[in-house]
Amino acid sequence: MNNIFPGLPLIESPMFPALKAEWELTEEEERIADDLHEKGYAVFNFPDTELDSRINRIQQHLGPHYGIDFDNPASDKTVGERRVQDAWQFDEDVRAIAANEAVIDLLSKLYGRKAFPFQTLNFPVGTQQDAHSDSVHFSSLPERFMCGVWLAMEDIDPNAGPLFYYPGSHRWPIMTNALIGRRGYGSDLNSAQDPYGPAWRALCEVHGAERELFLPSKGQALIWSANLLHGGSCQHDPALTRWSQVTHYYFEDCIYYTPAFSDEAIGQLDLRNLLSISNGERQPNKYLGEDVHPSKIVKSERKSTFRKIKRKLIKSIGIYFD
Ligand SMILES: O=C(O)CCC(=O)C(=O)O
Numbered sequence: 667m668n669n670i671f672p673g674l675p676l677i678e679s680p681m682f683p684a685l686k687a688e689w690e691l692t693e694e695e696e697r698i699a700d701d702l703h704e705k706g707y708a709v710f711n712f713p714d715t716e717l718d719s720r721i722n723r724i725q726q727h728l729g730p731h732y733g734i735d736f737d738n739p740a741s742d743k744t745v746g747e748r749r750v751q752d753a754w755q756f757d758e759d760v761r762a763i764a765a766n767e768a769v770i771d772l773l774s775k776l777y778g779r780k781a782f783p784f785q786t787l788n789f790p791v792g793t794q795q796d797a798h799s800d801s802v803h804f805s806s807l808p809e810r811f812m813c814g815v816w817l818a819m820e821d822i823d824p825n826a827g828p829l830f831y832y833p834g835s836h837r838w839p840i841m842t843n844a845l846i847g848r849r850g851y852g853s854d855l856n857s858a859q860d861p862y863g864p865a866w867r868a869l870c871e872v873h874g875a876e877r878e879l880f881l882p883s884k885g886q887a888l889i890w891s892a893n894l895l896h897g898g899s900c901q902h903d904p905a906l907t908r909w910s911q912v913t914h915y916y917f918e919d920c921i922y923y924t925p926a927f928s929d930e931a932i933g934q935l936d937l938r939n940l941l942s943i944s945n946g947e948r949q950p951n952k953y954l955g956e957d958v959h960p961s962k963i964v965k966s967e968r969k970s971t972f973r974k975i976k977r978k979l980i981k982s983i984g985i986y987f988d
């Protein structure tokens with residue numbers, strides 16, 4: 667496929683219609699690609715014949731981690747821990763869902779680079795998280811090579827704090843520190859999302875955007891693109907559960923970093939040291955096929971200091987050297 671912009675995921679490329687004409691996609695893959703391109707999310711049936719038994723085992727195994735009384739239908743399920751991060755490290759079913767080969771193949775096809783899962787979150791209830799895009803937590807260089815897959819592990823009740831999202835918001839400016847005039851490197855935050863809330867609210871207002879709720883049946887999943895604005899709506903009935911798993915994916919041959927704690931323009935990147943959930947191996951930060959080490963970034967800072975001194979010398983005594 668002749669792709670003039672390999673630095674953009676295929677589904678986010680302005681050349682998407684032309685690329686699609688050359689792509690070999692099934693009807694279902696084409697629907698998913700169209701939805702991601704136009705709306706920034708796509709719904710699909712999770713391709714795993716053992717899903718029901720995996721879900722049962724996950725609920726049994728992770729249940730005690732939350733400190734919630736699941737046996738009493740009337741108990742408040744929103745007390746205690748609302749999530750377990752990276753349960754894939756000790757729960758084979760969480761790992762199998764994250765590393766599902768059919769999902770990885772689909773994502774790799776849609777993005778044009780090989781996908782790998784790097785983080786799991788398991789929720790027994792709604793998160794009630796404010797609207798945000800995951801790109802302030804996890805981004806890549808080139809940008810947009812990240813996505814989330816949200817899997818419903820039961821039928822989701824409208825009063826259980828369903829996931830919400832703003833269709834089309836993936837096309838809005840990507841939220842960065844430069845955009846809101848903030849320095850991030852070395853900063854300390856309770857939540858990486860905090861500084862950007864007013865900016866996201868302003869974008870929603872100016873676009874007159876309306877949120878949509880995701881009310882899936884058990885076994886349905888939703889892919890969201892890196893810059894789609896989403897969150898968890900208010901859980902009106904605290905006695906309900908909302909079992910779900912989110913897996914976050916990156917794509918190979920990128921730099922992986924946390925934008926909330928980075929200032930990209932001056933080379934200050936809060937790099938991530940990632941493991942692929944698929945094989946447990948480290949996924950090096952790469953740029954155009956070559957490994958990128960944090961020392962290289964520091965080195966280029968040193969280089970620019972050297973350049974400054976050099977320029978001063980040239981100006982003051984007319985010496986030139988290279
Ligand atoms: O499940 C939710 O309510 C939101 C989860 C979320 O935003 C995330 O995992 O990135």
Ligand SMILES: [Fe+2]
Binds near residue numbers: 798800896
């Ligand atoms: Fe999120």
